[in-house]
Every structure is written in C-alpha cells, then in structure tokens.
Amino acid sequence: MSDQTDALVAGVKRAFAAKRRLSIVAGATRDFLGYPMNDEPLNVASHRGIISYEPQELVVRVRAGTPLCELEETLADAGQMLAFEPPRMGAASTIGGCVATGLSGPRRAYAGSVRDFMLGATIIDGQGRCLSFGGQVMKNVAGYDVSRLMAGAMGTLGVILDVSFKVLPMPAREVTIVRTAPLADAVGHWRDAARRFLPVTATAWTGGRSYVRLAGDGAAIDEGVDAIEGDVTTDGPWDLVRDQRHPAVVGAEHLWRLSVAKNDVDPLSVLVEWGGAQCWRTDGADPRASLESGHATRFRGESDAERFQPLAPVVQRLHQRLKDKFDPARILNAGRMYPDL
16 A cells, blocks of 8 residues: 555544544535535545556546546547546546546436446545455456445545546547527427437537537437537537536526436426436425425535435435444544435
8 A cells, every 4th residue: 555545544543443533525626515524634635646547448547636637638648538527626626526426427318427437446444444346347346346335425435545437438529409499399309319329428408598419420420410400519518517617507596406307307497417317406495395206416505405315214224234334433424415324
C-alpha cells in the first residue's frame, strides 16, 4: 500500500477504536446531495492519480481522489470516454464522488449507469480493513459483484480508495435533432426512435422543445437524421443538462429529481431526460405523494420531506444488514442517506 493509503487506513482504525464518526470528504462538489455531515473529516482528495490505463483493453484503474476532469482528459487523448457521462459539478469533482453519489449523465439510459461500468473497487471498511472486490477485466466475477454496492452508497459502506472502469471509444460523430413539441409528443417521438433502433445516445425536453442526440459513424447518423423529424445541429444542451447548469434548473430554490416509469412522465417537470424516465421539478411541493411509479430525491431546497425516497421495510432491513457487515460501529458517513445508516 502507498503512504496515503496507509494514512487513511490508520485514520479509520483509530476512529473505529474510539467509536468516533467520520465524514468522508474530497472535492465537496456533491455535498448538496443527502444530509449535511458535521463529523470529523476524513479527506481523500490527496489520494489521487491513474494507477493503470490500457486503452487497447478499454480498462482504467484510478484512485478515488483523482479529479474527474483529469481522467477525462487522459481518456480523450486516447479517443475514449466514460460512457455514463458523470456530472462534472466543477473542477474539484473527483472519481470517488462520482461513484459514491452514483450520478450519471444524459447517456445513462442508452449506455448504462456508473454501476454498469465498474469492474472492481478497493475500499476501507468501517473497521479499517482494506478490501478489494471485482477486478480489472470485463469478466472477472462469479456471483454478485460487491464493488458495485459502492455506487450510490454515499460513502456509508466504505472509504473508496480506487475504482476500475470499463471505458468506450468516443463516437466518430454526434448531432442533435431539435423540434418544437409538447412533452407528451416529445416522449412519443423518442419511443418511436427507440423502436427503430436508431443510434440515440441522449434525449431531453425543456421549454417546449425536444432534443435527440445521435452518435456513431456517418451512415448511422445519416439514417437517424432521415428518420427523425426536426432541425439538425451540432450544438446541443448536453453539457448544461449533464452538469445541472441548464437554465431550466440552475438557480432554482427547490429541485427534485424524479425517476419514473416511462409511462408516468411528470407533467409538472421543467426538464425531462432519459426517454421520459428522469424528470426534474423546481416547485416546492413534495412530488412523492402523487408518484405512481419510481422514486424522488430532493437535490435542493428546505422541506420536511426526507431527502431520499423512504425505504420499504424489507429494503431497509437489507440496507441495515449491509451496514452491519461493512461498518458495524456506524462511523462512516452516518446519517448521510438515512438516520439509521
């Protein structure tokens, strides 16, 4: 292990022995998500750097404190990318934060989530043990891949030290097709494109306009352009949508993210993505009372409602059992997601 790893392990061991709670910190660009933490900080920002990168194997292993922009630049130099398009949230955004929050960008519905591209991970559990899961090749696990539990766990199961990802080549060409349409028509338009197996890599609706991004080689793009109605441009809203900087949501006092079945698109949404499966609302009302499917997460704004979707009893018990195994003293990011986790 490196000196930085040794120092982090020692810090967790001391906290476990003293039953002292720790708050895992790095770039702090995603601190808005979940409940605020006031415990002793365990800073992993200096645990950074690309451990290994094999472009021909489409695999990269990177330390958790590595800035996302640094990794993306390295991949871009080789014509490759993180296919799940993690939100950048600023220059200080780190790989560990990307995994811990489990957030993915516009390509998620068509390529997969951060969890889908994780091959392995090394963590420090709540007792100070350094544990490795998964591997660094495409097929490396027989049974359940424990490393993927870290995606979206908000640091409650372990301190992420490094992660291995599958990466993909950048598309040869991208265009965006724009058309004016009410929300219901836009969703129908996206479904029609999906049925035709066109090279769609992102969809969005906001302000009465529908956006469809196509990516691939020249022939695939030409087929999509011929099949989808609208104006063709190379200047889509995707970076703004990816980083939650789009005018539809930026500066809003309240911001809710709804994950719903595609047939239950929320009509009060100001921004809709993922073929209708991800909706954003900026009104102050708790949308969960009217949800027919899926769940909602509060990203911004004061409310009496829980920030994360309340867990069903059986799911809550599973979460508690996992917490007991990985962090029996409840010292890692305790209460970040739910009071008893």
